[in-house]
Amino acid sequence: MANRFIDKLEAFGPLSAQAVAALAKATSRPRKMPAKHDLIREGDRPGPVFVMLEGWAYRYKVLPSGTRQVLAYLMPGDCCDLHIGLLAEMDHSIQTITPSLVAMVGRPEMDTLLDEHRGIAKAMYTAQLVDEGIMRAWITSMGRRASIERVAHLMCELYLRARNIGLADGETFALPLSQLLLADSLGMTPVHLNRVLKELRVAGAMTLARGSLIIADPGKLIQIAGFDANYLHRRLRQAA
Structure with missing residues (x-):
């Protein structure tokens, strides 16, 4: 079965066979999530790194008035919050849009992947930079388009x-x-x-x-x- 997370990282640079095997192992126990299920909520303590293997999800914030702002869409292959564990609590929520298959990679395991496999670290950091580029494009749209x-x-x-x-x-x-x-x-x-x-x-x-x-x-x-x-x-x- 294809692993879109590995496919995405390989699109950013070559990964060794050992790195691919380590990624496959880290995402080998995904959980089935129903649609409209909060993976994590604003104010929660940061959890694992969520990896979308199947299905869509989105980041969002809810204002005191009850209105919602969607901040990003997550597609199969996307992961989120690589460094959020450095913070005390989540500043936004993440919810599934469709029934999804989500792998949850614990912080210690993710740190090991980044430390032991330079190719994974480079690809993950690149993916994070692309996410930030998408956020900048959204900000530009909201302000100027x-x-x-x-x-x-x-x-x-x-x-x-x-x-x-x-x-x-x-x-x-x-x-x-x-x-x-x-x-x-x-x-x-x-x-x-x-x-x-x-x-x-x-x-x-x-x-x-x-x-x-x-x-x-x-x-x-x-x-x-x-x-x-x-x-x-x-x-x-x-x-x-």
């Missing part, structure tokens, strides 16, 4: 990330995100998001319906978004 640009940019990003791990084939892929969840990640109301999605559909760029994203005109969607994929750093291995 118009609503239609913001939505188009996120759709481009999610499609490219899904394609890079084999979840998208052609110009259609399953996107298990409700409009409410998307609105909370874009800083928009669901009603406003619905209007923007209609604009993109009428423009012939894309359609979001029944859990699927259909990119009708990739060039038009990229143009609307002003999308440049350099922040996802998919050229790292080729340049290494």
Whole structure:
């Protein structure tokens, strides 16, 4: 059975056979998680490193008013909170979106992996830098992109990330995100998001319906978004 976590790290640089075996062992006892299950909540003591082997999850914060801000999406192969153990408590929550298969790598085991395998350490740090690049892109969208640009940019990003791990084939892929969840990640109301999605559909760029994203005109969607994929750093291995 494929291990998308190992596949992702190998995309950032070569790993020795020993490193691959160590990663496979560390993620060999995953747990099945239902949809809408909090892996960890804000205020909890930091736990293990969560590795998404199957399914989607998201980071979020809830404000005192009860409103929610989605901070990031986690796809198969992603892990989170490599260094959060240095802090006293979590400053955000992580919840599954779909039924998921999640490996939990304890802090001592993760420290051993990083100490004993230089290739793993380099790949993990690179993955963390890419996550930070995605966060910077989201901040830029929230602060400077118009609503239609913001939505188009996120759709481009999610499609490219899904394609890079084999979840998208052609110009259609399953996107298990409700409009409410998307609105909370874009800083928009669901009603406003619905209007923007209609604009993109009428423009012939894309359609979001029944859990699927259909990119009708990739060039038009990229143009609307002003999308440049350099922040996802998919050229790292080729340049290494």
